[in-house]
Amino acid sequence: MAQQNKLENSSNLLIQGYSVLQVKASERSRACRFLYLKEHSSTHQTVEWPQGRTLEVHNIPPYCTQDNLRKLLKGCGEIMRIYLQPKPTAMPLKASLSVSPETHIKNVSVAYIVFRKASGVKNACNLTYDTERFLSDKDNPLFSGLRAYIKEYKDIPDVKIMEEQAEKYLADYYKRKDEEAQREKEMEGVPDEEGFIKVTRHGKNKGSRRTEENERKAKEKMRMKKKKTELKDFYTSQFRETKRKHILELQAKFEEDKRKIKEMKASRKFRPY
Amino acid sequence: MKRKLITEDNVEEGPAEKKIVKDDTGPKGRKKGKLTDREFNTEEISKLKETEALYHSSLFRLQVSELLREVSVKQKLKSRLEEACSFITDILKNLPSGKEHKITDKKWLKSKGIKIPLLEKPSHVKGTFQFEPPVDVFVSGSFVIDTMVMPDVEGDLIIVVPKTFFQPKDYLNQRYTRKRALYLCSVASHLNKLKRVQDLKFKYFMGNPHKPALVVKLNNQDDKSVTLCLQVVPEADTFKESRFHISKNNIRPGWFTERSESTEDNERTEALPATPYYNSSVLHDLCLVRNEKFVEKLLSGSEGVRDGVKLLKVWLTQRELLKGPGAFSSFLLSCYVVYLIMSRKVNKLMNYYQVFRTTLLFLSKSDWILEPPSLFEDQPLKMQPSTDEFRESGSCVFVDRSGFYNLAFMLPVHVFLRVKQEAKLSLNALEQHQQSSFDALFMMPVSFARKFDHVFHISLKASQLSQILEKVDGLQHKVMDFGGHNSLPLSQHVVTVLSEALGKRAELVQHKIGKLNEWSKDEDPHDFDKESHLTFGICIDTANAFNILDKGPSAEAVESREFRAFWGEKSEMRRFKDGTIHEAVLWTDSTCQRDRRLVCRSIVQHILQRHCSISTKSIQYMEGKLDPLLHVNLLPKESCLLYGTGEEQSLAVHHAFDHVARAVRTMSTLPLSIHSIQGVHPVFRHASVFPPLPVSQTSSDGDAVSGHAVPREGKSVPQYIPALKVICMLEGSGKWPEEIGAIECLKTLLHIKMGTELKDKHSMVSSVHKDYVDVVKDGFVFRLVISNTRELAVLRTVKTESGMVKFKDTEKSSALEKEIVDLPRLTHLLHGIQQENSVFSVTVRLCKRWIASQMxxxxxxxxxxxxxxxxxxxxxxxxxxxxxxxxxxxxxxxxxxxxxxxxxxxxxxxxxxxxxxxxxxxxxxxxxxxxxxxxxxxxxxxxxxxxxxxxxxxxxxxxxxxxxxxxxxxxxxxxxxxxxxxxxxxxxxxxPPLCHFDLVIHLLKKANALNHQGIDENDSVYICHSKDGGKKTSDIFPVADFCVAEKFLKDLQVTFGDLAMFFYDPFGGNVIGIVWKPQAFEEKEFKSVNFRFRRPVINDNERPNLDIDKESVLDDIRVMGGGIVESIASPKSLQ
Structure with a gap:
């Protein structure tokens, strides 16, 4: 099939619906990589990635930035948004929303590009296979390596913004909590439709929390109570029983040890030198 | 007797339990026994009971019986040996008499192609030699009592020479030993003619240079060979035993130094130096038959004792103590067990475990110098030497059956002390009811280098040796006693002097027992002096060994002169804190732990120079040779910091941390108090290979952004300052939120508060982040993280459908638990080990360095x-x-x-x-x-x-x-x-060898901040001059936790983890090794999930597939490592 495609259109390589491009990172690169382009289609319709206007680009290099892609697809049409992701998904990942366009995202492999017009996608898919393309030039340099690490370090967080954000979140949280408590208080002692009253952890008669630990403790308590009532080694038969158990234990241990020895023997553990 | 070993409550239970066994075997017991897979019969049950009471554990018993099966000599080999012995015996008994020669006449020997297996110093001696057929030949030793242990099984044959072979004066001046050696040569010449004899060799019997023995390798019918060891002894009454009294002289100095032999007949023997070694060596032969028979009699007939002796032999062999000159020989061992039987400590009914344990117990308690054991039972004889006389000979004492002979005359005191210490250690191991005790006792070879903390070698040429011996008092006589072998008395002298000098510092000083050399019949005899070097080992006592001062007696005391004489010019008068003045020796004035570890080296070098005239050049001291691996050079040189192996730097961090901790604890702005503050970085458990250095960073190193120094592009990266993580646990409170997001926000607020207060009140430079706050103290960066157990609980909590709250570990919660619970605990415990033993830190760091260096x-x-x-x-x-x-x-x-x-x-x-x-x-x-x-x-x-x-x-x-x-x-x-x-x-x-990697990434030197730590690097690292200097630049936060190479490696692992593995040495390594994973080369279907790093290919079915695109991967690595990577190459091209 691939061969057929090649014959039909020498300038455009199409494999199973993906058009393939040869791209180099920069002019100094020694090898081409292959990008796989396709119009995005999914059963899930999303607002962010409108049908017909979104292009999927696979196998972009891990250090790829939005600027690099804009440079690559210059001339295909106006680009509205670019989503860079580590793996293909049906919907945009939440993290990529909050990322500002300048931030360098490491370890990406798929880009979703939204064009203003549907023609942009078509133009991109019709790019010729034979020409070598470049992700970077002088205006859009590659952003990676030592330079990226230094930039990352320079991005020192602003304490004030941090404080404000945290305080806002906490305020929201306590508000929510208060409302919940209020609701619970109102519901206290009020039977539901079937007539049951929920035991809450507030008020006079609060029950203990239902945790695994508490339940285990309760069971243990019961068992201990039972045990206390028993007499140990009182009857001769009981006495004999304990002794028999001791011997059985010894036997079991002996068998176990024998098995172990067999294993050790197999691995020649008894040759001292 | 049995019960002596059993603990008291066991003894009481003993008989009672036996009754139970009987009860249980009744019909009722049978019925109930069916619960198990198969029924145990009475015998087996009683065996189990016995095991419980009398052995270490049932597993131990099974293990030992397997071991015994492995080391015992098989019946086949035994019968082969027996056959060979009787064959040789027959031949020897029917030998004809020979002609008479002078002892010094060697022509007849030369014609037979045999060299005398004895070092003849001096060569001339009176007397004649004439071969006579032996009166008796018999098998002896471990073969007879059946305590032989594989491998190297030898049958011992003893040839008894008739009394007439010796002349009355033959006891004198080595005449006896020479004639005995010549006799052995004649035997060898006769055996040489036999077809069945494969090989004839000589060896010193148990390393005794006076007494050669003949090793015969004999062919058997089935083409397998056996080895026999032949030794010659005279008839019991050839000489009077009293003539070889331990303090008598039987080698005349006049003859030995070749002045004249005429003084030989002078009767002033009392004035002459005693020759205990020579005497004992003759006595050994005279009393041999008597002692052997006695041992045979007492050891025979008891399987438990026999197996016990076998176990002891395995135990000694693993410690390299059974064979070789000066070893704890197997005959000595048998004699000691016999002694224990005589003194009713061991009896014949005991099992092997009891025999083994009892023997170790008494060995560990015994003292063969002050209270020597003895096999002698009768009334003391008139001429018999007293214990004091035995003791004077300088070796251990173990009196034999006759009362004249010291069985342990070849056992130096230091070897005995070693055996004693090993016995003590082994008993300890037995008491620690662990599965590994069996391995520790019998399976693990205890090699010399692993056993002794300090090992050193003395290499001397033969000429240097004799010069040294002349200088040291009293050693000349000993050389005479040892038949002209210089190195034997020297090694003993060295050990004695060193033991005295090291005193409490050393638990044990030992000369390494060499191998027993065998040489062919036509070769020169083995000369101990020609061995390349003497090896000594010291087990140090870490509590005392690192003291830099040896305090002597008070200056006025009489002993001070003695002290001065011993230590020489190193001894000085010193005034101590309490005002007294003492003689003392100060070994180093450095406070550096590395120098303190080497105090023992200085002592050894000084003492050997002073008391043995051995120059420092000929001593190779092995301790400290690995220290350079943990060392870095510091700049500027005039700084007050010393960097030995880095222990001091760890302590400096601890010191700075104490200040920070105090400041944090007294903080007033936090709503909750801090109930524990603990560092979790390896440096807090003394385990950081290179502890952080107080690095000064001036603002010129980089630009500053909002109070932080930052690295600058185009320049080499700034020095690496690790951030030392510290966990601050806040006390619990009901007010902590119950949602993880809220907790995080609360923590952020607390971090901000902490940073501000530390900055304002304690003027520590700080840098606040969401998850931590960094502060600088004394040039170190501490990363404070607030935490609370509530966080852990919240992460774990899961609500089931029925409304029950369940706790379940998630990835996040276990990571947090590790950090806030396990790591602080581990840090605390390892810190404890370091407090107990100061060697822990350097050891753990060396081990980590080794792991790291393997990438x-x-x-x-x-x-x-x-x-x-x-x-x-x-x-x-x-x-x-x-x-x-x-x-x-x-x-x-x-x-x-x-x-x-x-x-x-x-x-x-x-x-x-x-x-x-x-x-x-x-x-x-x-x-x-x-x-x-x-x-x-x-x-x-x-x-x-x-x-x-x-x-x-x-x-x-x-x-x-x-x-x-x-x-x-x-x-x-x-x-x-x-x-x-x-x-x-x-x-x-x-x-590490690089050839195993598919590809090697070379890193640029300027991007690698840790270059100075490299194995073969000599670069230096700048540190801040002094503490004041550090404070001046204190308003800017330095570049912390910025290691480019590490970041790059992490990125590679995250990005290409499915395709390849990456190997790197974080301590100054400048290469990253790549190994492709095999699954990377599989062709994949043409699907969107497989597009990454692959290119389209057409497969055999003409369908498109995806194959790895190596070149583009390498290109990506190059781009990702821009400014970091120098080149990527195949390791094969490097060679």
Whole structure:
């Protein structure tokens, strides 16, 4: 099939619906990589990635930035948004929303590009296979390596913004909590439709929390109570029983040890030198 | 007698239990017994009972019986030996008499192609020699009492020479030994004619240079050979025993120094120096038959005793103590067991475990110098030497049956002390009811380099040797006594002097027992002086060995002169704090731990120079040779900091941390108080290979952004300052939110508050982040993290459908638990080990460095390595606690390579918190769940499954590779330590071979901030001048935690983890090794999930497939490493 495609259109390589491009990172690169382009289609319709206007680009290099892609697809049409992701998904990942366009995202492999017009996608898919393309030039340099690490370090967080954000979140949280408590208080002692009253952890008669630990403790308590009532080694038969158990234990241990020895023997553990 | 060994309550139970056995065998017992798979009969049950009461444990009993089966001599070999013995006996008994020769006449020997197996110093001696057929030939030794142990089985044949062979004056001046040697030569010449004889060799009998023995290798019908050892003894009444009284002289100095032989007849023998060694060597022959028969009589007929002796032999062999000159020979061992039987400590009804344990017990308590054991029972004879006289001879004392002969005359005191110490250690190992005690006693070879903390060699030429001996008082007589072998008395003298000099510092000083050399009949006899070097070992006592001062007697005291004479010019008068003036020796004025570890070296060098005239040049001292691996050069040179092996730097960090901790505790703005503050960085447990240095960063190093220095592009990267993580646990409170997001926000606010207060009140420069706050103190950066157990609980909580609250570990919660619970605990416990033993730090860091230098540091967790080293310190059997980094590293490598990681969990008994129950339950659980557990399990009292630090890494293939590497490195290092050349390259095992990698990435030097730590780097690192200098630049926060190489490696692993593995040495490594994963080369279907790093290809079915695009991967690596990577190359092209 691939061969057929090649014959039909020498300038455009199409494999199973993906058009393939040869791209180099920069002019100094020694090898081409292959990008796989396709119009995005999914059963899930999303607002962010409108049908017909979104292009999927696979196998972009891990250090790829939005600027690099804009440079690559210059001339295909106006680009509205670019989503860079580590793996293909049906919907945009939440993290990529909050990322500002300048931030360098490491370890990406798929880009979703939204064009203003549907023609942009078509133009991109019709790019010729034979020409070598470049992700970077002088205006859009590659952003990676030592330079990226230094930039990352320079991005020192602003304490004030941090404080404000945290305080806002906490305020929201306590508000929510208060409302919940209020609701619970109102519901206290009020039977539901079937007539049951929920035991809450507030008020006079609060029950203990239902945790695994508490339940285990309760069971243990019961068992201990039972045990206390028993007499140990009182009857001769009981006495004999304990002794028999001791011997059985010894036997079991002996068998176990024998098995172990067999294993050790197999691995020649008894040759001292 | 049996019950002596049983603990008291066991004794009481003993008879009662037997009754029960009987009860149980009744019909009722049978019925109930059906619960098990098969029924045990009475015999088996009683055996089980017996095991419980009389043996260590049933597993131990089974293990030992397997071992005995393995080492005992098979019946086939026995009968072959028997046949060979009777064959030789027949021939020897029918030999004809020979012609008469002078002793000095060697022509007849030459014609037969045999050289006399004796060093003839001086060569001329009176007397004649004429061969006479033996009166008797018989088999003796361990073959008769059936205590032989594989391998190297020899049958001992004793040839009894008729009385007439000797003349009355033959006892004098080695005439006896020469004639005996010549007799052996004649025997050899006769045997040489036989077809069945494969090989004839000589050896010194038990390393005694006076007494050669003939080793005959004999062919058997079935083409398998057996070895016999022939020795010659005279008839019992040839000489009077009293003539060889221990304090008599039988070698005249006049004759020995070749002045004249005429003084020989002078009767003034009392004035002459005694020759105890020569005398005893003759007495050995005279009393041999009597002693052998006695031992045979007492040891025969008891299987338990016999097997016990076998076990003891295996035990000694593993410690390299059974064979060789001056060893604790197997005959001596048998005699000691006989002595214990005589004194009713051992009886014939005991089983092998009891015999073994009792013998060790009495060995560990005995003193063969002050209270020597004796086989002599009758009334004391008139001429018999007293104990004091025996003691004067300088060796250990063990009087024989006759009362004249010292069985232990060849056993130097230091070897006996070694045996005693080993016995003590082994008893300790037995008491620690662990599965490993069997291995520690019988299976682990205790090599010299692993046993002794300090090893040193003295290499001397023969000419130097004799010069030295002339200078040292009293050694000349000894040389005469030893038949002209110089090195034997010298080594004993060295040990004696050193033991005195080292005193409390050393637990043990020992000269290494050499191998027993055999030489062919036509070769020159072995000369001890020609051995290349003498090897000594010192087991140090870490409590005292590192003292830099030896305090002597008060200056006015009489002993002060003695002290001065001993230490020479090193001794000085010193005034001490309490005002007294004492003689004292100060070894170093450095406070550096490294120099303190080398105090013993200085002492050895000084004392050997002073008392043995051995120059420092001829001593190769092995301790400290590995120290350069932990050393970095500091600049500027005039700074007050010393960097030995980095212990002081760890302490400096601790010191700075104390200040920070105090400041944090007294903080007033926090709503809750801090209930614990603990560092979790390895440096807080003294385990950071290169502890952080107080680095000064001036603003010129980089630009400043909002009070922070930042690295600048185009310049080389700034010095690396690690951020030392510190966990601050806040006290619990009901007010903590119950949602993880809210907790995080609250923590952020607390961090901000903390940063501000530390800055304002304590003027510490700080840098606040969301998850932590960094502060600078004394040039170190501490990363404070606030935490609370509530966070852990919230992360774990899961609500089930029925509304029950369940706790379940998630990935996040276990990571947090590790950080805030386990790491602080581990840090605390390892810190404790360091407090107990100051060698821990240097050892653990050396081991980590080794792991790192194999480029696998990231593939096995640091904590796992630390725990393994902790194991060496807590469960040190069969050795004592390590006292030097060399032994520590060797034992670590041995542990790593020999431990059966698949079958056993490594149980590190931190703080001794394991219970007896744990020791049985944990292995059982391990066996049950083996399949689901990681490749290596390291259990601690708080982590009984043992997976905390070893999951998911190391992987099985990596562990296998590590085991191989460890084994190779250990043998190489041991070899290097036991050799005595000064050009040995001790860094060899720290250089990894690169040829295993598919590709190697070379890093740019300027991007690697840790370049100075490299194995072969000599770069220096700048530190801040003094503490004031650090404070001046204190308003800008330095570049912290910025290691480009590490970041790059991490990115590579994240990005290309599915395709390849990356190996790197974080301590100054400048290469990253790449190994492709095999699955990377599989062709994949043409699908969107497989597009990454692949290119389209057409497969055989003409369908498009995806194949790895290597070139573009390499291109990506180059781009990602822009400014970091120098080149990528195949390692093969490098060579």
């Amino acid at each position: 696998v540091f990231g593939l096995i967790s640091e904590e796992a390595v630390e725990l393994m080293v902790a194991y060496i310190f807590t469960s040190h059997h069969p050795y004592a606690v390590p006292g030097s980094p060399n032994t520590g590293l060797l034992r670590f490598l041995y542990l790593l390579s020999s431990f059966n990681w698949k079958a056993d969990p490594l149980m590190v008994n931190l703080n001794k918190e394991f219970t007896d129950e744990d020791f049985s339950v944990i292995p059982k659980e391990f066996q049950k769940n083996r399949a689901s557990l990681p490749s290596m399990c390291i259990c601690t009292p708080t982590d009984k499954q043992g997976i905390k630090w070893t999951k998911p890494l190391p992987t099985e293939p990596l562990l296998k590779r590590l085991v191989i590497l460890a084994h190779e490195s250990m043998t190489a290092l041991e070899c290097q330590l036991m050799k005595s050349t000064d050009v040995t390259d001790f860094k060899m095992i720290f250089r």
